[in-house]
Amino acid sequence: MSRFDSRSTSKIDQERGRFLKHLARTGLRVSRGRELIFNEVMQIHGHFTAEQLTKKCQKKNLKVSRPTVFRILHDLLAAGVIRETAFGDKHRHFEHVYDEKPHHHAFCIYCHGFIEFPDMKEDMVYHSIIEKKGFKILGHEMHFYGMCRKCQEKAA
Amino acid sequence: MSRFDSRSTSKIDQERGRFLKHLARTGLRVSRGRELIFNEVMQIHGHFTAEQLTKKCQKKNLKVSRPTVFRILHDLLAAGVIRETAFGDKHRHFEHVYDEKPHHHAFCIYCHGFIEFPDMKEDMVYHSIIEKKGFKILGHEMHFYGMCRKCQEKAA
DNA sequence: ATCCTTGCAAAGTGTTTGCATCGAG
């Protein structure tokens, strides 16, 4: 019915605006690499590593070297388009700052696996405390840690 | 009035027990290094990196090499005495699994600084969801991310 | 005597930097 789905693109456009503004402000160019990486990143749902992103680009025959990927991830971080999301892992994980499907993680301290569960918006209690300190909240994630079913069975 | 403060030590003894049990179960010895690192770790309040722990030991003239520190941190992880706590940082951060003063963090995506705020125990909604999946919860932490006061002022 | 522990040096891994070249404004 509608002529085009404006909902999902507007979010991306908003993020693109944030990125372009950041580039303009810091005197950086809208280069081939930046456009390309921005687009790839926005297509990813969930978390990703620099390595995964590099491979994803290479599979599509988009030419970007690893250093460039890292450099542009820094740009995206500085622009506030992506953020580092924390895992007890060797490499850094990234994801969009705008959350499509907010969810959280429960990590197994034994096997390092994790399960996901949806956001229940029960974090509001914290908002007033944090914002009183002048901190502007963009999002949140909750980490539970413990022992997954498999590891419990193994330990039993 | 009381003859000695048994409260704080009992917690540590409990953790020591967990560690010893793990060592026994996996056929590892209660070596000098393990005792030493265990004690140092239990004296730390808050998060620490392998590097900090190594330096702490060396300052006290406790002889342990870096590889040993890493190896014993793995033991402590496997025993469930410490866990990795997630920061958007290069090195891994650790902390006790038993939480003395539960608190959470709000990270600035611009400067990577963070502020702390106390645990409000508002996470209970998640327990039933997570435990339904057979996951045994040992603790949790909440990460907010956004922009700290200073970075907001800088950006204005 | 066996098997775990430790330290040293070396190897890995993920990330960053230097530098020369390319390319946009």
Added chain:
DNA sequence: CTCGATGCAAACACTTTGCAAGGAT
């Protein structure tokens, strides 16, 4: 023509491994 972007190779930082010596049971 100037200054940023990029790729390559090298450098880095943190962590892990191999190996031989030392130590506990």
